[in-house]
Amino acid sequence: MVSIKDIAKKAGVSISTVSYALNGSPKVTEETSSKILAVAKELNYVPNAAARTLKKRETKIIGAFLTDFDGAFYGQLLQGMKEVLNKKGYDLIVCSGSQSHRLLPERTIDGAIVLDASFSSEELLQYADRGHKLVVLDRELDHPNVNQVLLDNKAGATLAMEYLIEEGYRKIYVVTGPQGSFDSNQRLQAAKQTIERNQPLESDERDQSIEYIEIQGNFDKTGGEEAAQQIIKEYTEPVAVFCLNDEMAIGLYNVVKDSSYRIGEHIHVIGFDNMELSQFVQPRLATIDYSKRKWGALASEQLLKLITDEPVEHERIYVTLIKAGSVHPMQSM
Amino acid sequence: MVSIKDIAKKAGVSISTVSYALNGSPKVTEETSSKILAVAKELNYVPNAAARTLKKRETKIIGAFLTDFDGAFYGQLLQGMKEVLNKKGYDLIVCSGSQSHRLLPERTIDGAIVLDASFSSEELLQYADRGHKLVVLDRELDHPNVNQVLLDNKAGATLAMEYLIEEGYRKIYVVTGPQGSFDSNQRLQAAKQTIERNQPLESDERDQSIEYIEIQGNFDKTGGEEAAQQIIKEYTEPVAVFCLNDEMAIGLYNVVKDSSYRIGEHIHVIGFDNMELSQFVQPRLATIDYSKRKWGALASEQLLKLITDEPVEHERIYVTLIKAGSVHPMQSM
DNA sequence: TTGTAGGCGTTATCAG
């Protein structure tokens, strides 16, 4: 391996001069500098990251941690992160699985963006205590070294539920995410509140009260499939279903497709995330949309601010409702 | 930051003893060892990757380089890589974009798996010459430090074309990938050969000769959309289309959907890759399937062999035909 | 303007 020592020898200067020249320091003559650069090129010199890191205590690498690589979901998010980071001279690496957590405490990366259930909040706080900078996208975490960029889950869930209610549905299922999920909990809570807010006053007997049924899901297709089975079994009249993410809605579609019921006719469905697939299923899935690219970009910006000790405040990503054929107005009664 | 020096001081031993203990060397007493371990825990010691790497000249990290993060396509591939690597004590990081290429020559990673058009083959050969170990999934590259694990593109393209021909189509479009793409070229070449092999002898006038039309695509949805426009404009009778990947087939669907023609009735389509989306479009897309997980796993295995200087041979991933509603038998003439 | 030297945190060789 060719090091600055080799360059120094070949160029007939000292290694410090080489280092200065390579780093564009004005302390070295134009002449010697260009000679050194030439020799470096000739020897195919590439600096050793480990040595530089050891000295400078930074790697210019940011890690994005995801629960799994499978999410057809993450492309734009990562793209948004990368664009911002690259512009600032940082590289993005994507990791998954608890084995890779070590990259943070071992200082292979300068900071992390976390959307990853394989991290416990305690673990993250430990890292933050050790001085590592973090941005979390999937939980609330209060620590000076941690910033959060969260979806506006409550607004989204409220929009979704109000849509179903406005369209006339009075029996509404909600299929949740896994137990500990922050996103699931927030969405669920807002959904419940929306139901309560829309419940008719006792005195007013003209309006039918809203029946609310919760089904435990998991944010995977399987969760939607199981929910579909239950819904079909219990079916008596047109119902609405709020799947707390699109993935489960797709699973639900798969099962309903093989039944005698139809999406958007008997079973009306809305999801959350607006993943790519959702626009291709038939009928198109109603859902809650937000800019994944912007989410990633903002997360990166916040992390860089944290790293450079600029002041930061928590950020929120806004969401919008996408109406579609999976939810048709209820027939007049 | 707490280093082995701090541990040594607190435990009242020398730093070399600490190092031995931490690395489980048998050269140190059970007693001192456990004391040292205790102190390390107490101080929350985590080894510094840069220092270790500088000394040992390895990071135990493998990089997977992808053309972009967007591919709804890569999940299983990466999963396959990760499982194998983790089992052997390596971590996987995923990178994209030419800026991240530096991780290889700077020795932040011990090797790379490349499915990334942003690398030129010359660049890869340079790295190989410098001693870096590579596995390529998207090109042929002959170098002792490079192994290739390629799809059996020719078999796949042949299966696809024979399927269309057997179903009776005599006018067949092929929508290619971008100019330089190795996969596209291989598939295209095999498609042409299949046509030729199936062209009736001149003497035999009962069989109609096969008309073959090539459309330049790009492996993106846009390529399929443009192809669809051309095909619709030229439409006179039922035709078959071989999109050299599923992504373009989906783009083609989008345009045909808004026309008066129907997929699987007027325009018959087959893709390549069997991406997740392909099973959800209506009608389901016929395509060429292969195990992405196995592809990734094999690539990792080969790379590890390269790193440990075991002998390796190039590998091939086998493919199968998936028939589906996007290709219906041609009406009898 | 250039060179000398010390140190970043580990590992590993060699004595004791």
Place this chain on the structure above:
DNA sequence: CTGATAACGCCTACAA
């Protein structure tokens, strides 16, 4: 079995 000590490749005062 344990302890000095010299690297690994680079950066950066400080000295010349």
